[in-house]
Amino acid sequence: MTDRDDDRDHQFSEGEGFGDPYEEFDLDPPELGVDPSKVDPVDSRVVTDTLDKHNIDSDEVDATELLDVGLNYMQINRYEQATEAFERTARYAEDDRLEQEAWVNKGVAHAELEEYDEAIGAHREALRIDDESEHAATAETNLAYALWEFGETSEALEHAERAIEIDERFAAGWFNRAFFLSERGLSEEALHCIDNAIRLGLRNAKVLEEKAEILEELGEFDQAEEIAEEANEMRELAEQEMMDDRKETLGGGQGGPGGMGAGPGAGGQPGLGTGRQSRPQQGDIGLEDLGLGDLGTGDEDEDREWELE
Known part of the structure; x- marks a missing residue:
């Protein structure tokens, strides 16, 4: 074993070094003003909490x-x-x-x-x-x-x-009012409200399913069945488009386990005579980024004239 030669020559860098403190790696950014004595070193929320x-x-x-x-x-x-x-x-x-x-x-x-x-x-x-x-x-x-x-x-x-x-042009408001009235057995008023929601552009599978439920309560079985079929077709089309988009995103591969979410408006076609499976819904605040579903109240409807009954 060779003894280490502590006296050997070695050329070290002669750079200027870092200032004190070095701003880019300062452990205590002045804009946060964190007191280190009050910080748990394993607390990942320290930045947001301060x-x-x-x-x-x-x-x-x-x-x-x-x-x-x-x-x-x-x-x-x-x-x-x-x-x-x-x-x-x-x-x-x-x-x-x-x-x-x-x-x-x-x-x-x-x-x-x-x-x-x-x-x-x-x-x-x-x-x-x-x-x-x-x-x-x-x-x-x-x-x-x-x-x-x-x-x-x-x-x-x-x-x-x-x-x-x-x-009075708030479609989601009309839909929710229809839902609550129907829950109380006030089906005629509920039908009036949901028709207003549809006139205002809120037309999707969930809305049509709710209208079919109301029509069934009123004894309008033929019309209810027709609306339910339309809702089912609309939902199947939406699901197919979702699957196509997913396949395109994954390059044609198969997706992992899982299914549709259970949030407002999700779920299968309730059909007629199977009991209420719908729910009231939340409305967006006019921002496309919110992503809570298409309420059909975008800019393309601004110039349309609505006649609410």
Whole structure:
């Protein structure tokens, strides 16, 4: 074994080195102002927990971009992260409309998590800001949805009716009112409401299935069967398009296990005489990024004249 020669010559780099502290690797970014003595080293949420008004000035935060972050989380079904993003949006928003929009979206995300108590609270907060604004009708109908899921069916109908009082062109509001009226056995009024929803462009398999249920309750079996068949064809077409898109994405390969989701509007064709399987639905807030389904209320309908009965 050769002895190590501690005296051998070695050429080391003679660079200028790093300054102190080196900004790019500073463990304590001044903009966060984190107290190291209060940080658990295994806490992965330390950054978000310290990202609040005590550490960052409001003028350094773009609340609109925070809202977009939440909407992007919604698109990939990361609802818990979405609720946090929307709550921060509401906290930093200086505009009441943006704050209200954030609360409505937060309520939608909580409902997707089946956290209906939190959803109810978020929508009530949105309405506290302004119960007559452009987002108030959406907050009302989403509040109705959450209340129904929470078991408060009587109050749910009140808020569904309030939604269309605010905006009589709100298709999702008409659909929910039809659903709640049908649940109470008021089928004629329910049919009137669901026809209004369809006139306003809300025409999909779920809506047609609900109309078939109402027609059956009214004894209009032939018409109910015709509508149910149309709904079934529409759902099968949508499922086929989904499978084609999936195959194209995977390069023609087979997908993994799993099936359609169990969220609002998902599930198989109920058919006639099988009992109610539909549910009320949430409405979007006019943003395509929300991805809660096609409500048929896009810009292409702005110039159409609607005649509500």
